[in-house]
Amino acid sequence: MRMDLATPRTEAGHDRHASLCVIGSGSRGNCSILRVPIPGGERLIMIDAGLSPRRSAALLEGLGLRMDQVDGVIFTHLDCDHFQPAWVQALPAHARVYVHRSHRARAEAGGLLYRRAVLFTDAVEVTLSPPEGSRDRPAFAAACVTSAHDDLGSVAFRFSFAGGGDLGYATDLGCAGDELLACLAGVSTLAIESNYCPELQRASDRPAFLKRRITGGRGHLSNHESAEAAHRIDPARRLVLLHLSEECNTPELAAAAHARMRDRGPIISRQDAPTPWISLEPAAPRPPRVRQTQGSLFDAALAR
Ligand SMILES: [Zn+2]
Numbered sequence: 001m002r003m004d005l006a007t008p009r010t011e012a013g014h015d016r017h018a019s020l021c022v023i024g025s026g027s028r029g030n031c032s033i034l035r036v037p038i039p040g041g042e043r044l045i046m047i048d049a050g051l052s053p054r055r056s057a058a059l060l061e062g063l064g065l066r067m068d069q070v071d072g073v074i075f076t077h078l079d080c081d082h083f084q085p086a087w088v089q090a091l092p093a094h095a096r097v098y099v100h101r102s103h104r105a106r107a108e109a110g111g112l113l114y115r116r117a118v119l120f121t122d123a124v125e126v127t128l129s130p131p132e133g134s135r136d137r138p139a140f141a142a143a144c145v146t147s148a149h150d151d152l153g154s155v156a157f158r159f160s161f162a163g164g165g166d167l168g169y170a171t172d173l174g175c176a177g178d179e180l181l182a183c184l185a186g187v188s189t190l191a192i193e194s195n196y197c198p199e200l201q202r203a204s205d206r207p208a209f210l211k212r213r214i215t216g217g218r219g220h221l222s223n224h225e226s227a228e229a230a231h232r233i234d235p236a237r238r239l240v241l242l243h244l245s246e247e248c249n250t251p252e253l254a255a256a257a258h259a260r261m262r263d264r265g266p267i268i269s270r271q272d273a274p275t276p277w278i279s280l281e282p283a284a285p286r287p288p289r290v291r292q293t294q295g296s297l298f299d300a301a302l303a304r
Contacts, residue, residue, distance in 0.1 A: 046072070170229075197250070
């Protein structure tokens with residue numbers, strides 16, 4: 001059963017609002033595309049560049065897009081499944097790279113800082129090419145939180161777009177701490193890793209050190225850790241699952257763990273095919289989650 005194929009190719013609101021397509025996600029390479037409308041057109045920002053430039057260009061072409069529309073790449077971190085060094089040469093000349101300060105040395109070693117680089121810490125402004133005939137450079141912003149992934153950490157983002165839509169993007173987390181949950185709370189669309197099933201991880205023939213690295217709080221989130229984080233973040237519109245392990249997870253297990261959020265997806269990203277375009281439009285206002293107590297029911301009856 002392939003649940004992600006049941007979702008529509010394009011959601012309503014796609015033309016007026018930013019949208020997200022995860023073109024590939026998993027241990028063999030990660031890349032998502034943000035498609036951002038500007039007056040008279042649209043521009044693209046990549047989140048991570050872990051697929052080869054050739055494959056990414058072919059996938060973009062399949063989506064009716066061109067590499068010269070890419071204005072930049074924003075990196076969660078620089079592990080080889082998120083950054084292939086061939087991108088240093090392959091990006092369009094005008095494109096910027098956005099790198100967290102804690103990844104500076106690795107970025108320098110990988111040649112990334114020879115490009116137009118923007119280093120950031122807890123917030124970043126992402127600049128787009130100006131519309132034709134205009135000097136105004138559109139931009140959007142993100143708040144950032146680092147999490148304890150391996151030695152250098154990984155960056156999670158809360159992107160906010162003109163028109164009110166937003167996106168939480170969190171992968172390679174290790175664990176979902178309070179700072180991350182607070183940063184992403186109530187976001188409209190949440191894309192979060194749901195890496196492994198603990199039973200499949202235990203049963204796999206991976207070496208013990210690798211299992212410890214993945215499950216020890218500085219590697220990846222299990223399906224249930226991801227589901228707990230997603231429940232606490234409580235995205236208003238959509239849930240997208242990232243970075244499923246091919247060896248130690250299945251789309252069915254990940255979906256089952258997130259079953260209580262069935263009304264918001266989840267859309268499950270894949271290693272070998274893009275997701276549909278996911279509109280990042282703002283959600284309609286929701287009533288707050290209120291836990292009704294005996295006392296308040298009694299008070300309400302008295303007030304009638
Ligand atoms: Zn990764």
